[in-house]
Amino acid sequence: MNFLELFLSDLSAEDAKLVTLARAARARTRAAEGAAVRDSDGRTYAACTVALDTVELTALQLAVAMALSSGVKGLEAAAVVTDAESVNIDVVRYFAGANIPVVHAQGTGEVRDVVHS
Structure with missing residues (x-):
């Protein structure tokens, strides 16, 4: 699914919150990317x-x-906000195993993709 077909409003409230947190982390320091994860609790x-x-x-x-x-x-779940074309999710796969959704969003908040570990 490309970012033109999926919007922040299409995500669950919990996953949209991850994108918001990742955007804020990125904006605070003007970093190349921001990320947020939600644990099993x-x-x-x-x-x-x-x-x-x-x-x-x-x-x-x-x-x-x-x-x-x-x-x-x-x-x-996890979210990464970056202007890069792709994200490396190896750390999620290594720690959490398969099938963990990782939302890949642009700095504007537009969702580019949802990939699974």
């Missing part, structure tokens, strides 16, 4: 890209790391 974690000389983490890697450091046992 419904708690959310949002992060932005970290790009330093000594460490580089994608927003999704950092959001998952924040969830892990809080002791979560699983993820329900």
Whole structure:
């Protein structure tokens, strides 16, 4: 499904909230991308890209790391906001397994795609 066929209003309220949190995380620091994840208890974690000389983490890697450091046992969904054509969801697949939905949205909030781990 391309971003012209799927809109933020087409998502569940919980998934739309993830996109909103990811957009806010990205906007706060003007980062390349923002991400948010929802754990199996419904708690959310949002992060932005970290790009330093000594460490580089994608927003999704950092959001998952924040969830892990809080002791979560699983993820329900994730969202990544970026102007990039694609997103790397390996960290979600590694931690949460298959079939976790990851919403890929543009900075404007337009949904580009929903992929599954």
